[in-house]
Amino acid sequence: MAIFKFALTELPPEAEALRAEVREFLRETIGDRAAVQRAASWGGWDPEFSRMVGARGWIGMTWPKRYGGHERTFLERYVVLEEMLAAGAPVGAHWVADRQSGPLLLRFGTEAQRERFLPAIARGELYFAIGMSEPDSGSDLASIRTRAVRTDGGYLVNGTKVWTSNAHQAHYAIALFRTAVVPDRKHEGLSQFLVDLGSPGITVRPIVDLAGSHHFNEVVFQDVFVPEDMRVGREGDGWMQVTTELAFERSGPERYLSSIALVLELLRHEARNPTERGAAVVGRLVAHLAALRQMSLSVAGMLQAGDNPNLEAALVKDVGTTFEQEIPEVVHALLDVEPTIDDGTMLQRTLGYLVQRAPSFSLRGGTREVLRGIIARGLGLR
Amino acid sequence: MSPAGELRTLLADTVTRLFTDLVTKEALESAERGDWPEALWAALEEGGLTLPLLPEAQGGAGGTWLDAHVVVRAAGRHAAPVPLAETIVASWLLAGAGLDVPLGPLTIAPVHPEDRLSLIAGAGGWRVSGTARRVPWGARARHVVLVADANGMPAIALAECGAARVTPGRNLALEPRDTLVFDDAPVLATAPARVGVDDPLLYGALARSAQMAGALESLLQQSVRYATERRQFGRPIGGFQAIQHALAVLAGHAAAAGIAAERAFAAADGGDAAFEIAVAKVRAGEAAGVAASIAHQVHGAIGFTYEHALHFSTRRLWSWRAEFGSESRWAIELGRRAVARGADQLWADLTAR
Numbered sequence: 001m002a003i004f005k006f007a008l009t010e011l012p013p014e015a016e017a018l019r020a021e022v023r024e025f026l027r028e029t030i031g032d033r034a035a036v037q038r039a040a041s042w043g044g045w046d047p048e049f050s051r052m053v054g055a056r057g058w059i060g061m062t063w064p065k066r067y068g069g070h071e072r073t074f075l076e077r078y079v080v081l082e083e084m085l086a087a088g089a090p091v092g093a094h095w096v097a098d099r100q101s102g103p104l105l106l107r108f109g110t111e112a113q114r115e116r117f118l119p120a121i122a123r124g125e126l127y128f129a130i131g132m133s134e135p136d137s138g139s140d141l142a143s144i145r146t147r148a149v150r151t152d153g154g155y156l157v158n159g160t161k162v163w164t165s166n167a168h169q170a171h172y173a174i175a176l177f178r179t180a181v182v183p184d185r186k187h188e189g190l191s192q193f194l195v196d197l198g199s200p201g202i203t204v205r206p207i208v209d210l211a212g213s214h215h216f217n218e219v220v221f222q223d224v225f226v227p228e229d230m231r232v233g234r235e236g237d238g239w240m241q242v243t244t245e246l247a248f249e250r251s252g253p254e255r256y257l258s259s260i261a262l263v264l265e266l267l268r269h270e271a272r273n274p275t276e277r278g279a280a281v282v283g284r285l286v287a288h289l290a291a292l293r294q295m296s297l298s299v300a301g302m303l304q305a306g307d308n309p310n311l312e313a314a315l316v317k318d319v320g321t322t323f324e325q326e327i328p329e330v331v332h333a334l335l336d337v338e339p340t341i342d343d344g345t346m347l348q349r350t351l352g353y354l355v356q357r358a359p360s361f362s363l364r365g366g367t368r369e370v371l372r373g374i375i376a377r378g379l380g381l382r
Numbered sequence: 383m384s385p386a387g388e389l390r391t392l393l394a395d396t397v398t399r400l401f402t403d404l405v406t407k408e409a410l411e412s413a414e415r416g417d418w419p420e421a422l423w424a425a426l427e428e429g430g431l432t433l434p435l436l437p438e439a440q441g442g443a444g445g446t447w448l449d450a451h452v453v454v455r456a457a458g459r460h461a462a463p464v465p466l467a468e469t470i471v472a473s474w475l476l477a478g479a480g481l482d483v484p485l486g487p488l489t490i491a492p493v494h495p496e497d498r499l500s501l502i503a504g505a506g507g508w509r510v511s512g513t514a515r516r517v518p519w520g521a522r523a524r525h526v527v528l529v530a531d532a533n534g535m536p537a538i539a540l541a542e543c544g545a546a547r548v549t550p551g552r553n554l555a556l557e558p559r560d561t562l563v564f565d566d567a568p569v570l571a572t573a574p575a576r577v578g579v580d581d582p583l584l585y586g587a588l589a590r591s592a593q594m595a596g597a598l599e600s601l602l603q604q605s606v607r608y609a610t611e612r613r614q615f616g617r618p619i620g621g622f623q624a625i626q627h628a629l630a631v632l633a634g635h636a637a638a639a640g641i642a643a644e645r646a647f648a649a650a651d652g653g654d655a656a657f658e659i660a661v662a663k664v665r666a667g668e669a670a671g672v673a674a675s676i677a678h679q680v681h682g683a684i685g686f687t688y689e690h691a692l693h694f695s696t697r698r699l700w701s702w703r704a705e706f707g708s709e710s711r712w713a714i715e716l717g718r719r720a721v722a723r724g725a726d727q728l729w730a731d732l733t734a735r
Contacts, residue, residue: 006640260729267720268724279714282713283660283716286661286717287660290665291639291645291665315630372627375633380610381609381629
């Protein structure tokens, strides 16, 4: 059986020095934010904040300088991310571009694409969405049907994408389209494209979530022209590229810190009314946080070493999202409080916000079921 | 590879080979009937595996806690029926107090948070009094290392296990857990402790967290193997999504407990490891419950028999999670500290460790 390896990873001194800078920056920029605002974290869209982060050199940190990057280590990037997320900073605008789209272009994009897009991403000015799921294709991503058919100088795209977070605010999407139909081989004939979301023929419609918020969209493509030079990678390599891209997003601190604002509110509550039962609950959460942080850090260490920690990253996400989702449950088991929207204590409002967000934690970026399938493959079961 | 890495690899290879050869199903069954596995212990001493933390001049391996981690984790993985973890902690306590470390299996006391021993100077030297419950291999180990109160100061003392009145006991895995009653009993040596009176508990918890991490690895390995071999409905049961997902959950718990334990050993090398040890014991304890349940579910009825070897790991996990302080005890300690430090310090404290 293939066994996973989580080696202890120590952060180098330069990463710890960077941590102090990030904390100071966060104190200055979002120091006065309430817990319920912080709970939105990477769901928070704030271009002004993103530009400030870009100006500090904290987007595209590991990318080459010639593309506007900063040639820093994965571990330094890790420290910036965990500080931003622990503070609940509104990193949503640049999040996808920094985490997925940029690295994808670095790996598979053309020189012209890198030169055109990466510097603006790194400045915190250019935002991306992800066009993967379709109305009939969720976890079975390879069954997508949106077609990109060759035409003069490029492709004509027809079809519909759904659950496209921030398509109404982002500038571009990196989307997966079917460029060829290969009978009985659905993983073939897929290709990725850079799509200007302002292109003629694109209609973006909001999909309001259960809490009344607008993050998701339906994106309809009607004879949308995508130039040849906006294809990412080779035609037909889309599946391989997409699975690589998804691996970028599995192990980061965003996979266990989504509910930390509620942990902190619980801690404040316990400080006012200390009980032994409360201490046991808080202590258990602290133990989980500490263990998850070591796991996540370990994956960052493997990325820095040039390894390919696919199984480990999937494990971090599965353990981490389970933990994030459990925190509202833990609060309910301990305290007689009702989750609220706009009245009640900060603890109640943060609980109200996260109770309603929590179902998404094990859906976004690949469902728990898909993830556990990946882990099972890593264990040699499939 | 660094010299430190070399020692670790050497220890890992040696201990794994030794346990694979000597900790067989028959050996475990024999130990459960009360037989002392002398050949196993002799081989461990011979291989220099019982004293990894002692300087080479004192017959040890001159290693760190991270080196010891490799040995203790392997002991847990193989369910080695000897007080190896206890001997490692006991010898470290002795050496830390400047006392000589005798050969043979050692144990530590007290291991219960409420138990207290006291040393009183008598005419013929120091004598110890008090009750220590559920001391691992309390009757079988040759010597016990005590942390006791001597006129209000913590002291380390070495006593023969035979100096105590023994009431035998055992845990769920039929490992000896004996009550030792010291009634003005002589000690062989004593010295001021540079540690607190709770240190047997703390470092015992450290050892158990690594043993549990090892046992969890074993559960995962046994369960994955069984799922690929056992066929039902015309295919290996590991082909069913329900089984795959259960094993993925087991893997996650094993991974989390494993890195938490290793981190605690690294912290022990740095000195103050109270936080990391509590984290490791809580995390491993929770993992133990979930993982044992999944492993048994995957194994079906055969795994519930004495005939099958799965229970050597699961019964140990069920006991070990409660030894040297249960999850609740350590969680309360972590929680109280976090509450006292305050919400604004939580993240800073987590990242400072």
